[in-house]
Amino acid sequence: MNRIPKKNENALKQMIWIPLVRVWMFGAAVLSYLRDNSFVRISMSTIFFVISFMISATGYRFGKVYLFLLIFSIPAAVVLTMISMLCRFGVEGTRAEIKSIYDDFHSRMWNYENISGSEGNRYQHLVIENEPDNIAYRIAGYLASLGGGIDTDCINSLNSIISSDNPNKQALYRKCFYEGVSSRYNFENDISMFKMKAADMYDEKIKLLDMLVALSYVDGNISVEKFKFIREVSSKIEINNKVLNRILSTRTNGQYGVHYDMDEMTREEQERFEYDVRYGTVEIFALTLMGYVASADHEVSLDEHECFIGMMEKMEARYEEEYTKRFYRGTSRKYNPRQDISLFRQKYGDDLMKYRELLTLVIKMAYADGDVSEAEYARILAIASLLDIQEQAVQAILFEVSGGKFGKKAPPVESAKLKSSEFYRDNTLRS
The missing domain is CATH 1.10.3680 (TerB-like)
Incomplete structure (x- = not known):
């Protein structure tokens, strides 16, 4: 008798096995974070112990004690630990700590699916290659390929940019850059994805434009074709001309762009400026x-x-x-x-x-x-x-x-x- 079609096996895997693996990987990411962060680990264990002790002291016995511990103690400890993290790290610091867990989870999931079979390709494209920084390097590669190809000065500039970025992703950044150089690269898809992914990431948008200007101004000049492309990208990711002109002015030492005074800064730039000046x-x-x-x-x-x-x-x-x-x-x-x-x-x-x-x-x-x-x-x-x-x-x-x-x-x-x-x-x- 023939085996059940492979399509049904994949459906069963998608509905049951993959969700279970994701729960397991997320739990592993959380446990790894608790192992490496003594403050959060001690805070959570202390809060859990105090709540458990208080519930036990109410007089309940046997099943009811464990039932209350299971339903109430764990989520209460998590919530109170989050409050203690906000007090210690602040809003931005807490957000960065949570993001580290999120990134660890995706890394574990990608490794699992990449080793276990073809599912890795799907997850790699969805999670790894479509992150804003990776898209930015592909767009930079596309820019570099305009107007005759890539020269030595451009490669030196790229190496400088990559060396000052995340050192753990240098190989991936180079791979993304040369994907953008390829004749099969689809710029419109990537710029739409970047706009969606970086909708609330002002720093990522500025980083993209800064990298494009740096790679264009490698020989003391920016070609007309590349200049038009930079303006097109700026328009698509909704960065106004004042910000773009300031980036151009800074990167080219005033040769391109216009320098604006403090009164003409964007709201985000004013906040960053005031933060640096104050703290x-x-x-x-x-x-x-x-x-x-x-x-x-x-x-x-x-x-x-x-x-x-x-x-x-x-x-x-x-x-x-x-x-x-x-x-x-x-x-x-x-x-x-x-x-x-x-x-x-x-x-x-x-x-x-x-x-x-x-x-x-x-x-x-x-x-x-x-x-x-x-x-x-x-x-x-x-x-x-x-x-x-x-x-x-x-x-x-x-x-x-x-x-x-x-x-x-x-x-x-x-x-x-x-x-x-x-x-x-x-x-x-x-x-």
Whole structure:
């Protein structure tokens, strides 16, 4: 007798087996999160124990006790734990914690279905490849293919962007980029999917436009075809011209776009601006500038990276991902410190002690490997110039940080400004 058709087996699998597997994978993701997060684990277990004790103390016995524990204790513990997370992490922090569970669940589900059979392809397309960041790299590949193909400068710019993004997804980002280059790529489908997925993700929209502009402006010019495409994408994802012009102006150092004043910022930009001005510390402002100086020699050395890690360990651990993003944003070849310095000066005014503290952190990063290269020194001077700090003061800080190996001790009276060439001539002999 013939077996039941495979179509019925697939239907049975979809209705019963897959939902059970999803419940199991979600439970595994939650347990993994509780194992790694001691605060939430201790909070939930303590709350559950207290509620259980209170119910047991009411006098119920046997089945009724366990019935109440099952129906009431577990959801009550979850709700109260969520409240405690809101108190500790805040709304955004709690949302990030929940998202980590969600991402872990999808990762487990994708691994299961990818190994177990053809179901993996379906789940991969629905969950992995259609995430906004992956779509953005495909659209970037499509842009790069316009007007004659991809050159070396474009690849170098792509490598810089990918290295400053999520390090765990670099291979996937490259794969998505070259999918966009393919002649079979369907841009209209992807831009519609991106618009739907990133409807409430303003940062993802800005990130997409910023990447498109960076990949277009690789030879000091943006072709007409690519410029039209960038405007088309901006229109489709509902980003107004003021925001696009500001991105163009920042990325091209004013060659394209228009610079707008604070009064003309969008609501989202004003909120981000006010948040940085109100809550940003000298260390947080320094992170991006430290990345900018550390990458002066085209790559961040191991000692410089350890310096960054050591500094980050002294800061709030829950913002580790944000600190890392800020640091690697500074390593981008297209990064311009002018905007961050302007924000820093708006927060601290003419407080020279804060300026000195910022320069000290940046110089410590440059000297992390026991040497200060000419490229690193040039970037330090560029930052000092934006702060209206004379090179003589930079020399004094460098002298203190390096223990006298570099720089010159601050003289008791004002002396002539030291030239960069003289600094390197003097210190090359000493080192």
